[in-house]
Amino acid sequence: MKDSKYQVPPKTQIGHVHLRVSNLDTSIQFYCDLLGFELIQKYGEEAAFVSAGGYHHHIGLNTWHSKDAAPDTREGTGLYHLAILYPTKKDLANIYKRISQVENLRIGSSDHGVSLALYIRDPDNHGVELYWDKPKEEWPWTADGKLDMYVRPLDLDALLALAD
Template sequence: MYGKEAAFISAGGYHHHIGLNTWYSEGASPAPINSAGLFHIAILYPSRNDLAIIFERLLKADYPLTGASDHGVSEALYLNDPDRNGIELYWDRPKELWPQKPDGSLDMYTRHLDLNDLLSEIIKSS
């Protein structure tokens, strides 16, 4: 954190991979939803357990989700930041577990993500 004006996100000990700030936008209205600009960012977590941990933190903070999906190849949580920018938090299943059609091609889909099952991942890894 850099006071209340900025936050820096990192992994693996690096000082920051993503920097967020309000230096020019503080007090401004969010961008209109149906306009050009950022649709969403996607942040890849290394494991299902890591996704479960961040989901638990969001629950404890009472931060609302806008969606949660199982795409066959990945599981994803969707939320909006305070400026209504979309954020996708997800993990990829190992490629050998990706669903395939009878012809061997990839069979991606969008289904409801069982959030209770996701949370149970934390218990399994403890």
């Protein structure tokens, strides 16, 4: 890499994630019926594309190389988690209320200083982070002006109190 000073443009975004899943219908139920994404297109019985707000797709699901495969393991290389950014704290509260009613769905949570995050696993054991970014003015900074993120307990009762 000759030009080590190159930086990705500041407004660059991650457009979508594409997941290998073992069962397309089970994954569609998780991402659409539970998390509320819209099914945009189903490509036969092998792939589906889901999104928020009518975008062509935020999440691609496919069984091209993984139909009926064993769930993902937490060890080894690969996807740690995909992260879904909610526009408001109330939106995060509403999804928390929804997922907290699902029996046997383990939910982790953290306050990172810059964001509030919930952690769940999809039917194929992929990590899914549901989060809201705090306003930049509220982010924690060190005395010398560096970002000071942390991992602290999230007050889930206070979050739930914001839900509809």
